[in-house]
Amino acid sequence: MGVPRQQVSRNRQTIINTASRAFRERGVEAAGVADLMKEAGFTHGGFYNHFPSKDALAAETVESTFRWAVGEHRKLVEATANGQPEALQAGLNAYLSPEGRDNPGDECPTGTLAVDAARQGGAVQAAYAKGFEDVLRVMALHFDPDPQDEPAAEKSRDDAIALLITLVGGITLARALGQANPTLSERVLAVARKRLPGRDQPPKSPLKKG
Amino acid sequence: MGVPRQQVSRNRQTIINTASRAFRERGVEAAGVADLMKEAGFTHGGFYNHFPSKDALAAETVESTFRWAVGEHRKLVEATANGQPEALQAGLNAYLSPEGRDNPGDECPTGTLAVDAARQGGAVQAAYAKGFEDVLRVMALHFDPDPQDEPAAEKSRDDAIALLITLVGGITLARALGQANPTLSERVLAVARKRLPGRDQPPKSPLKKG
DNA sequence: TGTACATCAGTGAACGCGCGTTCACTGATGTAC
DNA sequence: TGTACATCAGTGAACGCGCGTTCACTGATGTAC
Numbered sequence: 118m119g120v121p122r123q124q125v126s127r128n129r130q131t132i133i134n135t136a137s138r139a140f141r142e143r144g145v146e147a148a149g150v151a152d153l154m155k156e157a158g159f160t161h162g163g164f165y166n167h168f169p170s171k172d173a174l175a176a177e178t179v180e181s182t183f184r185w186a187v188g189e190h191r192k193l194v195e196a197t198a199n200g201q202p203e204a205l206q207a208g209l210n211a212y213l214s215p216e217g218r219d220n221p222g223d224e225c226p227t228g229t230l231a232v233d234a235a236r237q238g239g240a241v242q243a244a245y246a247k248g249f250e251d252v253l254r255v256m257a258l259h260f261d262p263d264p265q266d267e268p269a270a271e272k273s274r275d276d277a278i279a280l281l282i283t284l285v286g287g288i289t290l291a292r293a294l295g296q297a298n299p300t301l302s303e304r305v306l307a308v309a310r311k312r313l314p315g316r317d318q319p320p321k322s323p324l325k326k327g
Numbered sequence: 328m329g330v331p332r333q334q335v336s337r338n339r340q341t342i343i344n345t346a347s348r349a350f351r352e353r354g355v356e357a358a359g360v361a362d363l364m365k366e367a368g369f370t371h372g373g374f375y376n377h378f379p380s381k382d383a384l385a386a387e388t389v390e391s392t393f394r395w396a397v398g399e400h401r402k403l404v405e406a407t408a409n410g411q412p413e414a415l416q417a418g419l420n421a422y423l424s425p426e427g428r429d430n431p432g433d434e435c436p437t438g439t440l441a442v443d444a445a446r447q448g449g450a451v452q453a454a455y456a457k458g459f460e461d462v463l464r465v466m467a468l469h470f471d472p473d474p475q476d477e478p479a480a481e482k483s484r485d486d487a488i489a490l491l492i493t494l495v496g497g498i499t500l501a502r503a504l505g506q507a508n509p510t511l512s513e514r515v516l517a518v519a520r521k522r523l524p525g526r527d528q529p530p531k532s533p534l535k536k537g
Numbered sequence: 538t539g540t541a542c543a544t545c546a547g548t549g550a551a552c553g554c555g556c557g558t559t560c561a562c563t564g565a566t567g568t569a570c
Numbered sequence: 571t572g573t574a575c576a577t578c579a580g581t582g583a584a585c586g587c588g589c590g591t592t593c594a595c596t597g598a599t600g601t602a603c
Contacts, residue, residue, distance in 0.1 A: 119598045120546045128546080144446055146356060150590060162593085163547045171590065231503035232442040236354055238506060246507035249500070278518040286496025290459070293441035296448060297456035308488040314522070329565045330579045338579080360557060372560085373580045381557065 129167045132157045136178040137185075138222035141229040145175050145237055175233075176240035182226045183248025187255055190225075194259045205259060212284060213310045215303060218291045227252055227281060228288045253277050260315070279314040339377045342367045346388040347395075348432040351439040355385050355447060385443075386450035392436045393458025397465055400435075404469045415469060422494060423520045425513060428501045437462055437491060438498045463487050470525070489524040 120128070135157040139148035150171050151161040168174040196204035211217055212224060221229045227249060234245035253274065261273035287309025294302035330338070345367040349358035360381050364371040378384040406414035421427055422434060431439045437459060444455035463484065471483035497519025504512035 119544095119596075121599065125546060144442075147446065149588075151588080159546095160548050162549060162591095165591070166546050227500075231499050232354070234507075235499075235502040235505065236357065242503070242505075242507045246504050246511070249504060250508070250511065275514075275518050275521075278515055279522050282496035282500060282515065282519055282522070283492055284496070285499055286492035286494070289441050289445075289499055290437075290492060290495055292445040293452070294456050294459060295445065295452075297444075297452045298460070301456070301460065304485075305488055305492065308485050309492055311485075312489050312492070312524070329563075329577095331566065335579060359555075361555080369579095370581050372558095372582060375558070376579050 128157075128159070132159075132164070132167060132174070133178050133181050136174055137182045137226075140175065140178055140233065141182070141224065141226055142222040145230075145233040145241065150174075172237075172240060175237065176244045179226065179230055179234070179241055179244035179248060182230070183244070183251060186225045186227070187248070187251045190252060190255045194255055197259065198262060209280075209284065209313060210310055213287050213291075213306045213313075215306065218288060218295060218302070218306065221292070224288075225252075225284075228285045231285060231289075249281075253281065256280055276314060283309055283313055338367075338369070342369075342374070342377060342384070343388050343391050346384055347392045347436075350385065350388055350443065351392070351434070351436055352432040355440075355443040355451065360384075382447075382450060385447065386454045389436065389440055389444070389451055389454035389458060392440070393454070393461060396435045396437070397458070397461045400462060400465045404465055407469065408472060419490075419494065419523060420520055423497050423501075423516045423523075425516070428498060428505060428512070428516065431502070434498075435462075435494075438495045441495060441499075459491075463491065466490055486524060493519055493523055 132153065136148065136153050139153055139156065142148075150164050153174075154161040154164050164174075168177070193205045193208045197206075217224055226245075230245055234242040256277035257270075257273040260276040261269055264270035264273055287305060291302045291305045291309075294305065342363065346358065346363050349363055349366065352358075360374050361371040363384075364374050374384075378387070403415045403418045407416075427434055436455075440455055444452040466487035467480075467483040470486040471479055474480035474483055497515060501512045501515045501519075504515065
């Protein structure tokens, strides 16, 4: 077989990880199979030993990227609840910063992959929707870690949705303006940071003013 | 020349209008020159009699689409200030509705073209940034039609930015979830509508609860 | 444990296809006299 | 006003190129005995 089983699955994961960055940076369509394989250190013919199609890779990559992101979010939410009250706020501020804006390949896919999900549809959109639900669940825990009834659960969920709307809207606009009007782009980030739902809110929300 | 001058400029505008819809619906990359010309009723060879490149068409189309959108926004803002207090709120609610979500070709380009601006860069991004500034200016008029000093002007501008963040974040996420999780998609729209900046706000903001 | 053989990840060249762009050609229009 | 001619928007075929995908081939690995 030429390549040990263990190495094969490592290589497969390398392709997914490479695609994960490339898709977030350039978009699913703009990142070609040959490019991805080259970046991952292979010739492009071998791609189809691992995946039946580019679409299948895209769907699995979206899944994989959200799995990572949800883990990161969980860490922040748990740290915030357990003695590091600034943890989540700091993470969100970093996301809504020029660094976060200019490094989409390192950041949460909720923003970057939204348009790809909308335009690609099918398995990619399904993976995005599942990932988004997972992100939502984790963020809702932050607003209410133990909702006592259905209305309370819905409220925390809506709070999480509002938070994600602001994050995605802010980062999307900041990236759209990035090169052409850097000043306005940073103003958008500043407004988004300042108006993050959860700020200036009473009891239930442990989010601190930063 | 085969075609009267007047018809030539009409044809040119037809191409731009066709591109405007197609770019908002499918994205700039996904809408090919041959497709556009066919949809506009021409063979694709003639494209280069009107535009030096697809990129030039894209930039001009972004410009043209924002010109239209800014006019629409101005109408709403003026109507709201002059005896139709629900006008803008109704417009925003329509944008953040399933109909608005499913008809990006009819809607404001601030959301649809943001990712194209970010990924295409160059002239397209420049045109987007200019259009965005114009939209911002009109929306700021709504929050404070006649700011008395610089801080007041900045405040109304930031209010407008916050409004656009919510609109773009809401519509982007709703479109990303559209087919895969319609229920969640509509929930996102509902939360965005409910939390639009300007709602539940004191004096300066004429936005009404809807 | 050693040998013979089937497997299949990776290679590198090739496939058809659609992309943005170019080009020779056309003929009604606009212009010059 | 009428005639001769240059212009150039639109046509339709073609260009090179990069895309996703296919394929014959390879050789170390995993398996069967």
